[in-house]
Amino acid sequence: MTILNTIHRLREIGVLGMNRRNAEYIMRSNPRSSFPLVDDKLKTKQLAEAHQIPTPPLYHVIEHHGDIPGLEKVLSGHQDFVIKPARGAGGSGIVLVKGHTLGGFIKQNGEVILTKDLTYHISDILSGIYSLEGLEDRAFIEALVHPDTVFDAVTYCGVPDIRIIVYRGVPAMSMVRLPTRASDGKANLHRGAIGVGIDMAEGTTLAGVHRSGVVTHHPDTNKPVSGILVPHWERMLLIAAKAVDMTGLHYLGVDLVIDQERGPLLLELNARPGLQIQIANQAGLLRRLELIDKAPPEIFETPEIRVAWALETFSARILN
Amino acid sequence: MKRPAVLLAVALLILSFALISYRILWLKYPILPAAPAKVWQLSMDASVKGSEKETTVMIGLPSTQKGQLVVDVHIHPGTLSFNLLREGPNQIGVWSGPISPRGEVIRYSSTIQVQPQRLHKIKPPNLGPYPKHTGETEQKLATRLVATWNPLPPTDRLRRIAAAVNGFWGTPLPNAQELQAWSAFQNKYGRVTASLVLLRAAGLTAQVVEGLQLAESVTNTTVTWIEVWTGQDWDTLQPEKGEIYQKPAPLLPLTTGGYPAARILHGELSEVRWTLNRQIINQWRMQFERMMSSNRWLDRWSLFRLPEEFQTTFRILMLVPIGALMICLLRNIVGFPTFGIFLPVLMALAFRNTGLAYGLGIFWGVVLIGYVVRRWIDKLRLLLVPRLSVILTLVIACITVFALLGNKLDLREFMAVGLLPFVILTMTIERFFVITEEAGIREGLWTAAGSAGVAVITYKILQLEPLQLTFFVYPELLFAVASAQVLLGRYTGYRLLELFRFRRFWRS
Numbered sequence: 001m002t003i004l005n006t007i008h009r010l011r012e013i014g015v016l017g018m019n020r021r022n023a024e025y026i027m028r029s030n031p032r033s034s035f036p037l038v039d040d041k042l043k044t045k046q047l048a049e050a051h052q053i054p055t056p057p058l059y060h061v062i063e064h065h066g067d068i069p070g071l072e073k074v075l076s077g078h079q080d081f082v083i084k085p086a087r088g089a090g091g092s093g094i095v096l097v098k099g100h101t102l103g104g105f106i107k108q109n110g111e112v113i114l115t116k117d118l119t120y121h122i123s124d125i126l127s128g129i130y131s132l133e134g135l136e137d138r139a140f141i142e143a144l145v146h147p148d149t150v151f152d153a154v155t156y157c158g159v160p161d162i163r164i165i166v167y168r169g170v171p172a173m174s175m176v177r178l179p180t181r182a183s184d185g186k187a188n189l190h191r192g193a194i195g196v197g198i199d200m201a202e203g204t205t206l207a208g209v210h211r212s213g214v215v216t217h218h219p220d221t222n223k224p225v226s227g228i229l230v231p232h233w234e235r236m237l238l239i240a241a242k243a244v245d246m247t248g249l250h251y252l253g254v255d256l257v258i259d260q261e262r263g264p265l266l267l268e269l270n271a272r273p274g275l276q277i278q279i280a281n282q283a284g285l286l287r288r289l290e291l292i293d294k295a296p297p298e299i300f301e302t303p304e305i306r307v308a309w310a311l312e313t314f315s316a317r318i319l320n
Numbered sequence: 321m322k323r324p325a326v327l328l329a330v331a332l333l334i335l336s337f338a339l340i341s342y343r344i345l346w347l348k349y350p351i352l353p354a355a356p357a358k359v360w361q362l363s364m365d366a367s368v369k370g371s372e373k374e375t376t377v378m379i380g381l382p383s384t385q386k387g388q389l390v391v392d393v394h395i396h397p398g399t400l401s402f403n404l405l406r407e408g409p410n411q412i413g414v415w416s417g418p419i420s421p422r423g424e425v426i427r428y429s430s431t432i433q434v435q436p437q438r439l440h441k442i443k444p445p446n447l448g449p450y451p452k453h454t455g456e457t458e459q460k461l462a463t464r465l466v467a468t469w470n471p472l473p474p475t476d477r478l479r480r481i482a483a484a485v486n487g488f489w490g491t492p493l494p495n496a497q498e499l500q501a502w503s504a505f506q507n508k509y510g511r512v513t514a515s516l517v518l519l520r521a522a523g524l525t526a527q528v529v530e531g532l533q534l535a536e537s538v539t540n541t542t543v544t545w546i547e548v549w550t551g552q553d554w555d556t557l558q559p560e561k562g563e564i565y566q567k568p569a570p571l572l573p574l575t576t577g578g579y580p581a582a583r584i585l586h587g588e589l590s591e592v593r594w595t596l597n598r599q600i601i602n603q604w605r606m607q608f609e610r611m612m613s614s615n616r617w618l619d620r621w622s623l624f625r626l627p628e629e630f631q632t633t634f635r636i637l638m639l640v641p642i643g644a645l646m647i648c649l650l651r652n653i654v655g656f657p658t659f660g661i662f663l664p665v666l667m668a669l670a671f672r673n674t675g676l677a678y679g680l681g682i683f684w685g686v687v688l689i690g691y692v693v694r695r696w697i698d699k700l701r702l703l704l705v706p707r708l709s710v711i712l713t714l715v716i717a718c719i720t721v722f723a724l725l726g727n728k729l730d731l732r733e734f735m736a737v738g739l740l741p742f743v744i745l746t747m748t749i750e751r752f753f754v755i756t757e758e759a760g761i762r763e764g765l766w767t768a769a770g771s772a773g774v775a776v777i778t779y780k781i782l783q784l785e786p787l788q789l790t791f792f793v794y795p796e797l798l799f800a801v802a803s804a805q806v807l808l809g810r811y812t813g814y815r816l817l818e819l820f821r822f823r824r825f826w827r828s
Contacts, residue, residue: 006819009826019652020812092758127704190759214824279824 014287015278022272025167025289029250030271037247038269042086042140044247048266051246053239055266056082056259060141065126068119076100080144083118085125087137091188093130095121096144096158108144108185109157145265148258150231154178154194156220158185162198162230162264164240164254165273165285170295170306171237172288172314174198175280176205176230181220189276194218196225197281201315203233209279234307236264241303243269288314329806336799339618343794347616350603353793354786357603360534360572363429366592368584370419375400375587380530380575382432383411388572389433391609396427410575419587431599432572433606434534445525445549451516458505462521465494465502474524474550478557478564481518485511486562511559512544525549526557530581531573538595542581545571572596604789623792631792636669636782638791641801643668643778648808650774655815657767659748664771666741668778673736676779680772682734683745686718687768690749691756698753712746 010017016025037043048055059081060074075081079100085093095118096108104114113121124130125139144159151160158179165173175195179185182192189195194215197206205228208215217224230236240254243266253273256264278285291313299309343349350357368377381404384390395402400417415426450459465484469477480490485506489499506514512528519526526548533543547554556569565571574581582592611619623634643665650656658664671679693714697707719742726734748771756764781787791797819826 003816003819006826007814010814010819010822013825015814015818015822015825017812017814017818018655019815023810023812092754123703129704190763279822282824284825 010284011286014284014290016275016284016286016289018275020286021275025251026272029168030252031248034248035271038249038252038271040086040138041084041088041268042138044266044269045142047246048243051242053242053246053266054262054264055142056145056257057143058140059143062122062126062139062141065123068122071119071122072115074141075105078141078143081141082144083122083125083139083141085130085137085139087128087131087135088125089130091186091191093121093125094186096185098144145257146260148231148260150228150258151176151178153223154196154218154221154225154228156180156185156218158183159187159257161187161267162236162256162258163195163273163277164237164256165277166240166244166252166254167289167292168250169241169244169300169303170292171200171240171310172292173277173281173283173285174200174237174240175277176228178208178218178225180210180218189274194225195276195280196228197277197283198230198233199315200237200313201311203230204228205230206281209276214279214282230258232258232264234311237307237310238303239264239266241306245303325806325810329803332799332803332806336796336803339796339799340794343618347611347614347619348607349611349793350607352790353602353604353607354789355603356600357433357606359599359601359606360432360434361429361595361597361599362432362532362572363427363595364592365425365427365595366582367590368415368419368424368426369588369590370421370424371586371588373586374417375419376414376416376585377426377587377589378405378583378585379413379415379426379428379592380579380581381411381413381428382430382572382574385409387435389435389606390430391433391606392429392431394427394429396425398424398426400424400426407579408577410577410579412575412579431601431606434572444551447523447525448520448527450520451513454509454513454517458517459521461498461501461505462517465489465498466518466522468492469522474548475555477522477524478519478548478550478555481515481522481524482557482559482562482564484518485515485559512546515546515557515559519546519548527576528578529571529573529576530579531571531575532594532596534570534572534596536596536598538593540591540593542574542594543571545569547576602786602789604793623795635788635792636672638795638798639782639784639788640665640669641798641805642781642787643774645801645805645808646777646781647774648805650770650777652808652811653815655817655821656770656773657763658771658774659751659767663741663744663748664774664778666744667771667775668782670741671775671779672782674733676776678731678733679779680776682722683772683775684768685722686715686745687749687752689718690714690745691752694749694753708746708750711749712742715742715745715749 037047042061045055045058059078060071062068062071080098082097083095088094095113097105097113098108099106101112104112105118107113122139125137128135128137131137147155147159155178160176160178162176163174164171175197177187177189178194178196179187180192180194184191187193189209192211194208194210196208198204199206205226208225210219216226236256239256243254244250244252247269249269249271251271253270255267255270257267258264275285295309299305344351362382364379366377366379368375377400382388382390395413397415399420400415403414403416405412405414413428466477466481469480472480483490493499516526516528526546528544529547530542530544532539543558546557546559548557553566556565556571557563558565582589608624611622611624614620623631626634644661647658647661647664651658667679667683674682690711694711697710702710723735726732752764752768755767
């Protein structure tokens with residue numbers, strides 16, 4: 001009986017489970033043909049640029065093993081940069097470089113990586129080690145984001161990013177992902193980063209989730225994670241809302257970073273966003289998705305109207 | 321959205337059950353093929369001494385008829401030739417030929433299932449003649465003796481006659497002179513003939529049956545009883561004991577209608593020994609022969625028609641989809657991670673040769689050795705495909721070492737290791753490494769444990785012989801499995817582990 005009660009309670013709160021997410025939202029809203037647009041970060045980048053959505057500047061693309069020898073010259077021209085596999089999943093294969101050193105580079109976490117190790121890493125990327133299906137891949141080098149200082153107190157060595165779940169073009173739920181020592185400066189929850197929910201209406205942070213437990217303070221910096229006002233909030237919601245029109249995917253996780261100078265930048269899109277965001281927000285996503293499905297058709301007309309409707313509807317204060 | 325899937329699932333289920341019902345209702349397949357059936361193992365052996373002329377031995381043999389099913393018949397004719405004759409309701413085994421001076425032993429054995437009879441109308445038989453060797457005087461005497469019982473219902477008449485043959489005539493007692501005459505007749509011809517005459521005189525149809533008592537026994541004597549038609553069915557009267565049985569009587573008929581159970585022409589039959597043993601076999605074996613000789617479409621397309629050596633493979637294959645179903649259950653209902661769908665199924669198949677303990681041990685051994693080597697190889701900067709090849713070579717090397725060790729230690733289980741799915745093991749090592757690198761060793765071990773767990777469950781299912789047999793007899797059960805898989809594919813409820821994952825919500 002307790003299991004049935006639990007199921008009933010979760011349903012009442014409107015928690016979205018993995019099976020329902022896959023069957024009712026991803027399979028129904030996301031046409032298979034559009035997946036390549038988000039599975040390949042380079043394609044996403046080009047698409048975003050075509051739609052005037054800002055992304056971190058692209059420095060260089062490496063398509064073949066033969067391109068690797070000329071790479072050193074390219075890299076010497078940039079003080080700091082990021083190397084990414086175009087089809088990498090879950091943040092794997094990404095190397096953040098913040099400076100040069102003799103015979104190598106300094107990584108974000110302070111470790112030194114030798115040039116030959118870095119080129120080996122790139123050749124790994126090209127052979128498809130980090131790619132979703134093990135297919136041959138492309139590596140690209142883009143500008144290292146200098147994150148806005150707003151999250152400095154609750155970030156350990158890395159770039160925090162903001163995840164917004166958008167359904168039918170309406171932002172439904174969001175969180176900021178804070179790197180920890182355990183996550184090696186990466187903002188992926190399954191690597192140990194903290195997810196902190198954001199109140200949609202206010203743009204302020206709520207409590208956080210760390211390895212499926214709720215936390216109020218960052219484990220490394222010991223500063224409270226809640227009550228931080230996220231800058232450029234509405235602008236980010238708007239970018240997220242536009243990402244749907246751009247890709248034709250109607251259930252989407254939009255990942256953004258806030259650069260000190262450039263403001264919000266689109267990092268990547270995710271056609272299968274995770275469910276941890278619900279714990280970070282202490283709110284059920286299913287309930288919000290159902291509200292969106294019940295909304296009058298006129299609110300879907302433009303991204304601006306959709307964001308306005310979301311701000312009005314998904315305030316943590318109103319919902320809880 | 322859900323409806324087409326549910327409709328498909330229902331259609332598959334109906335198809336499956338329609339075929340099974342057809343087999344059960346029309347082709348009389350057992351509902352539970354693997355369920356135990358209580359049967360009798362009957363065997364007969366007799367030694368025959370011959371004469372100058374060609375000897376013929378005739379033995380009444382039980383045949384499949386209402387109330388009993390006879391299968392697995394084995395006949396040992398020795399140097400004689402064997403024929404099966406049908407004489408009315410009787411099936412007579414005829415052994416014939418010249419017999420060497422040393423004599424000859426003939427043997428017969430079969431498996432008999434006594435089935436509960438269904439109530440159905442049997443056409444009432446005609447009243448037959450009096451026994452051949454009785455005279456008119458006795459017939460008239462008998463008619464006078466039973467005259468007072470004629471108004472009684474058949475079962476009562478039978479009861480009175482059974483008692484009378486044992487000397488209890490009841491009231492009113494017949495005239496003493498007639499009684500004496502009757503006793504003289506009964507003493508001369510025996511109780512069986514006496515009963516037959518009285519029954520005929522009372523207007524009851526009866527037949528003599530010779531057979532065996534259904535009890536664990538070794539005997540060289542048959543028993544004779546009388547079957548009497550009492551209006552609905554044949555009741556059994558054992559004149560020697562004066563007992564009446566309603567069906568089913570604990571008797572196994574060999575011949576009916578006064579035909580002797582064992583007879584010999586030109587020779588001497590000594591020691592006809594009948595042995596009856598209770599046995600338990602599965603229901604299916606009773607149907608097997610009938611199915612094999614049947615011309616029905618589903619019988620002809622049965623998996624049993626495959627050559628023996630391929631049947632074993634299919635016994636296992638039929639259960640593999642259940643293994644896949646288990647993986648669906650574990651992943652989508654429970655939420656447990658596994659390395660894909662194929663590894664656990666292939667591991668389960670390999671366990672059949674290595675055994676569970678060795679199989680699991682070897683699995684963990686190879687994965688851990690592979691993991692250690694994979695970690696080390698990471699430093700060598702090998703490209704993807706060559707690196708996987710190295711791991712594959714390593715896996716093969718491990719398997720070879722295991723096999724050689726098995727040979728030295730005389731462990732067959734180790735030598736069977738070559739059947740482990742090595743390509744899958746290679747991919748598992750790679751996936752295990754990637755998961756431990758990305759999500760930590762805990763997640764990797766958790767996933768490996770999940771895979772091993774499903775492999776064990778699948779293996780246990782594959783080893784269930786009753787299930788193997790059931791799927792082999794009813795391959796259309798695969799449709800039912802597919803139906804369950806389709807339904808699971810549309811299950812959008814919470815996974816059990818999600819209840820734990822989202823415990824924050826319902827605890828508050």
